[in-house]
Amino acid sequence: MMWRVLSSIFGVLALPAAAATLSVQVLDNQGVPLPQAVVYATPLDTPRPDTPAAPAVMDQIDKQFVPHILVVQRGSEVAFPNSDSIKHHVYSFSPAKTFELRLYSGTDAAPVAFDQHGTVEMGCNIHDWMLGYVKVVDTPYFAKADRQGSVTLDIPAGRYQVNLWHPRIQDNEETLVRTLDVTDSSQWTHTLSEDLLRDLSGYEKTTETFNDY
Amino acid sequence: MTTKCRLIFAGLALLLSSLVANVQAAEWQGLIQLGAQHSTGDTSFIDSGTGLLRYSEDDNPLQLYQAVLNVRQDIGSAWSVDITANGYTDGDQKLGLTQAQLEYKPLMAGPVKWRGRAGFFYPRMSLENVDVGWLSPYTYTNSYINSWIGEELRIPGLELTLYRPGRAVRSPWSWELHVGAYRGNDPLGTVISWRGFGLHDRQTLNNDRLNFAPYPSVTSYYGLWHPAWVEPFHEIDGRTGFYVGAHLAYFNQSELRYYYYDNNANPNAVNDQRLYAWDTRFHSLAWQHDFSNGTRLIGQWMSGSTLMGQRYVYADFDSVYIMLTQRFGDGRLSVRWERVEVDEDDVRPDDPNDSDGHAWTLAWRQDISEHWQWGVEWQHNTSRAANRPMLDVSSQQDSNAARLTVQYRIGAQ
Numbered sequence: 001m002m003w004r005v006l007s008s009i010f011g012v013l014a015l016p017a018a019a020a021t022l023s024v025q026v027l028d029n030q031g032v033p034l035p036q037a038v039v040y041a042t043p044l045d046t047p048r049p050d051t052p053a054a055p056a057v058m059d060q061i062d063k064q065f066v067p068h069i070l071v072v073q074r075g076s077e078v079a080f081p082n083s084d085s086i087k088h089h090v091y092s093f094s095p096a097k098t099f100e101l102r103l104y105s106g107t108d109a110a111p112v113a114f115d116q117h118g119t120v121e122m123g124c125n126i127h128d129w130m131l132g133y134v135k136v137v138d139t140p141y142f143a144k145a146d147r148q149g150s151v152t153l154d155i156p157a158g159r160y161q162v163n164l165w166h167p168r169i170q171d172n173e174e175t176l177v178r179t180l181d182v183t184d185s186s187q188w189t190h191t192l193s194e195d196l197l198r199d200l201s202g203y204e205k206t207t208e209t210f211n212d213y
Numbered sequence: 214m215t216t217k218c219r220l221i222f223a224g225l226a227l228l229l230s231s232l233v234a235n236v237q238a239a240e241w242q243g244l245i246q247l248g249a250q251h252s253t254g255d256t257s258f259i260d261s262g263t264g265l266l267r268y269s270e271d272d273n274p275l276q277l278y279q280a281v282l283n284v285r286q287d288i289g290s291a292w293s294v295d296i297t298a299n300g301y302t303d304g305d306q307k308l309g310l311t312q313a314q315l316e317y318k319p320l321m322a323g324p325v326k327w328r329g330r331a332g333f334f335y336p337r338m339s340l341e342n343v344d345v346g347w348l349s350p351y352t353y354t355n356s357y358i359n360s361w362i363g364e365e366l367r368i369p370g371l372e373l374t375l376y377r378p379g380r381a382v383r384s385p386w387s388w389e390l391h392v393g394a395y396r397g398n399d400p401l402g403t404v405i406s407w408r409g410f411g412l413h414d415r416q417t418l419n420n421d422r423l424n425f426a427p428y429p430s431v432t433s434y435y436g437l438w439h440p441a442w443v444e445p446f447h448e449i450d451g452r453t454g455f456y457v458g459a460h461l462a463y464f465n466q467s468e469l470r471y472y473y474y475d476n477n478a479n480p481n482a483v484n485d486q487r488l489y490a491w492d493t494r495f496h497s498l499a500w501q502h503d504f505s506n507g508t509r510l511i512g513q514w515m516s517g518s519t520l521m522g523q524r525y526v527y528a529d530f531d532s533v534y535i536m537l538t539q540r541f542g543d544g545r546l547s548v549r550w551e552r553v554e555v556d557e558d559d560v561r562p563d564d565p566n567d568s569d570g571h572a573w574t575l576a577w578r579q580d581i582s583e584h585w586q587w588g589v590e591w592q593h594n595t596s597r598a599a600n601r602p603m604l605d606v607s608s609q610q611d612s613n614a615a616r617l618t619v620q621y622r623i624g625a626q
Contacts, residue, residue, distance in 0.1 A: 085625035087240060093322040100290060100320060104238060105625065121381075125320055128378035128387070129465055202464035203380050209626050210343045210350045211465060 020157035020182045025189045026149045026164055028196050033149025034166055038071050038135050040142035041153055041160040044179070049140050051075035055111040058122075058132060060088050060103060064204050065122065065132025069167070071142045077111035078134060089125040096120050096136055119165070129203045133167055157183055170194040242345045242624030243282040246353070249274045254612025255601075258408050259303050259415070261441060263426045263601045265570070265594065266614050267303070267354075267413035277302050278353065278414060278618060281346030291319040297346050301415060305442075309418030311347065312367075324382045331371045333419060333446075335362065336393055336456055338472045340501040340511050341536070345624070347416060351511070351547040352576040353590045353618055356534040357410040358497070358515045358551075364417045365404055365445040366474075370395025370454075379462070391458035391472075396448045399478045402491035402519030403443040406526050407431055409568035409598045410553045417445055428600050430564035437525055437564060439487050449490040450482035467502045480520045493519040495530070511536045527559040528566045544579035570596030578618075586620040 026037040042048070055077035059066045063084060072078060082088055082103040090101045096118030101109050114120065114136045124130035135142075141160070143151045164176040171194045180186055250272075256262025257269040268276065280300035287293045297312040314332030321327070335347055339359050344350040347363065355363060372393040379387035404411070408425040417423055427441035454476035462468040474497065478490035495517020502510045514533045520526070534551030550573055557566035571594065578588035592614045601608045 089320075091320050093320075102287065102290075104240075107238075123378075123381055125318060128376070129380050131380045197383050198385065200380055200383060200385065200464075202385055202466065205464070205466070 018157045018184075020155060021185045022153045022155060022160070022162070022180070022182045023185070023187045024145075024151045024153075024162065024164070025187075026145055026151075026166070027189065027191045029192050029194065031191065033145070033147065034168070034192070034196070035145055035147050035149060036069055037145040037149060037151070037164055037166040037169075038069065038137075038142065039145065039151040039153065039162065039164055040071065040135075040137040040139055041155055041162045041180075041182070042137070042139040043141070043156070044159040044161055046156070046158060048138060052140070055079045057081065058134065059083050060090075060124075060130075063088075063124075063127045063130060065130060067132075067144075068204070069133045069135060069144060071135045071137060071144060072114055073140050073142075074117045074136050074138045075113070075115060076136075077113050079111040080109050082107075082109075087126065088130075090122055091125055092120050092122045094118065094120040094122075097134070119167075121167075131200075131203070135165060137163075155182060162188065164190060168196040168199065170197055239284050239286040240624065241282070241284055242622075244279065244345060244348070244620055244622040245277070245281075246279040246618050246620045247275075247277045248616060248618040250276055250278075250614065250616035252612065252614040255606055255610050258404075258411060258423075258425045261424050261426055263408065263598065263604060263606050264610070264612065265409060265411040265413075265596055266612055267411075267415050268614070278616075279346070279348060281348065283345050283624075292317055299346060299416060299418060301418075304415060304418075305422035305424065306418040306420055309420055311416045311418060313419075325375060325377045327373065327375050329371065329373045333367055333369050334372075335366070336368060336372070336391065336458060336472060336474065337460070338362065338458070338470060338474075338497045338499060338513075340468065340470065340499045340513065341534075344626070345622075348414070350578075350626075351536060351538045351545065352549060352574050353414055353588065353616060354412050354574055354592055354614070355414055356513065356536075356549060356551050357412060357532045357553040357570075357572070358513050358534060360411045360413050361405055364411065364413075364415070364423055365398075365401050365443070367398060367417075367446055368393055368395040368456075369397040369446060379464075385464050387460075387462045389458075389460040391456070391460075393456045393458075395454050395476075396451075397446050398454060398476050399447055399449040399482070399490035400443045400445050400488050401476050401478075402493035402521070402528075403445070403489075405530055405555060406491075406519055406521070406528050406557075406566045407600065409555060409570070409596065410530075410532060412572055412574075412592065412594055419446065420444075426604055428564075429603050430561070430600065437522070437561070439489065443488060444486070447484060447486075447488055449484045449488060450479035452477050452479055452490075454478070465503075468500070470497075470499045472497045474517075480522055489521045491519050491521045491526075493517065508537060508539045511538070524560045526557070526561070526564065526566055528555050528557045530555045543581075544577060547574075547576045547578075549574040565599035568596065568598040570594055578620075584622050586622070588618045588620070589616070590618070591615050 088103040097120045120134040252268040255264035316330040318328040376389040430436040456474040458472040475494040478492045480492040482490040499513040532553040536549035538547035552571040554569040576590040
């Protein structure tokens with residue numbers, strides 16, 4: 001889709017680049033795949049494509065942010081619906097986007113624009129265990145890793161800066177970046193050197209409706 | 214109710230009414246529980262008997278158990294008002310408030326945050342009473358411990374909380390520290406010293422009167438000369454009570470809550486109704502744990518003492534309950550075992566205060582729709598109270614209660 005948009009914009013100016021595939025796998029320092037790792041590829045030689053018009057969605061379901069990690073291109077809008085029957089009070093103090101939203105049940109809040117790249121960590125002032133991330137990247141070429149820690153990006157051939165990110169990764173940021181010349185089929189398997197931060201998915205395992213008062 | 218309490222209620226009501234035009238909608242929650250019941254054993258304390266249950270054997274089987282309405286209104290980003298009104302067909306006061314509070318919870322960036330609340334409310338000791346209006350979503354009848362808290366304990370005061378949610382600092386552990394200061398809970402301890410710990414779901418309303426049997430040693434001019442009732446939220450000695458509490462949670466899976474509560478009363482203070490300030494203090498430890506198969510375990514232990522007059526009444530009390538609850542589809546099965554003991558050590562042998570008992574409660578509650586639920590509960594308890602023979606009632610009593618309940622809920626669970 002992105003490629004078609006790009007083609008229509010730049011097709012009259014230049015010959016379209018050939019399609020290529022970038023496959024990345026992220027493993028922890030024990031060799032175990034890291035699901036949900038974010039991989040994004042920023043083109044170095046061609047102009048960055050425009051931001052998509054449709055807002056992305058960060059829902060609140062069963063007193064959790066869904067998805068836990070949302071990746072959007074810089075300039076995107078994110079809608080925050082509330083699928084719970086109770087109120088949420090979403091906030092972020094992250095430098096990349098500071099905001100506050102009271103999400104009443106059955107009421108639509110205006111989408112929030114994310115204009116700076118970076119990591120936005122969100123909480124809920126009512127349900128203190130709720131935590132979610134919006135990762136704002138400066139490219140439309142991104143994906144989250146599957147259960148095998150793998151990502152496949154279908155992108156135009158060319159030179160890219162490829163970044164890895166996950167909230168549990170402690171490795172130095174400089175080790176999580178590669179400049180890759182992506183041709184027909186490029187691969188990058190990255191093994192982290194530091195231990196991952198503790199898995200906190202236990203906060204999402206509540207099966208009971210009633211907690212506290 | 215004291216003038217101060219009335220002022221708090223009037224202030225909260227004024228605040229709420231002035232906010233009706235606020236752009237943010239108020240959130241309403243509520244429920245009604247009604248159905249059929251049958252209770253055996255001695256006459257209920259509500260009918261001035263020595264029984265521990267809410268209903269007497271000859272009461273109408275058809276009853277309105279609960280009518281609760283809760284409204285919560287935000288005021289800006291950090292403030293909110295939360296008020297719960299209850300209606301009953303039994304007891305002294307039929308319509309009133311069980312909680313009314315102004316809460317302050319600002320957005321804070323750091324790992325350790327604080328919040329506060331002021332008004333008329335329960336300290337968060339109980340892990341059993343977590344539904345709207347401080348009801349239990351598990352059984353209909355509260356445990357010995359929480360039946361007593363519901364009838365005699367309420368804070369007309371202020372609570373400050375320091376807390377650290379764990380997830381934001383990448384820890385499975387979250388903690389909260391609470392400190393509360395209050396006036397107006399001086400008669401706390403009265404009913405458990407004379408009637409003993411009850412088993413019921415009727416919370417005392419803001420200006421309510423709680424009846425018990427007219428034990429001659431209590432009501433006689435030559436005895437302790439006290440009415441056969443108590444109004445639990447009076448300020449009698451002009452002293453400030455306090456409590457401290459600590460919560461520790463592992464993910465949302467396991468939670469421990471400890472409280473130390475001391476109403477710091479002057480036990481020799483007495484008002485013109487002949488109600489005493491009872492110097493009552495206790496420890497409460499509650500634990501909840503969710504097992505991976507979906508079973509939830511809830512337990513609470515309480516141990517304390519109460520003192521009235523020049524050691525006219527002094528009693529130690531201990532109670533514990535353990536409850537297992539499990540969801541099966543739309544239904545929930547809960548079973549609770551508990552025991553209680555009150556031991557006197559005072560200078561008035563003519564006014565015996567020893568009592569003890571144990572109870573089993575079994576409940577099944579099933580959701581029919583978002584709004585409707587039905588359920589049944591069976592309870593058996595055995596109790597002994599040393600002062601019952603004064604009223605020609607055997608000190609040892611067995612009682613059973615069964616109830617069928619239909620519930621209609623508005624708002625979220």
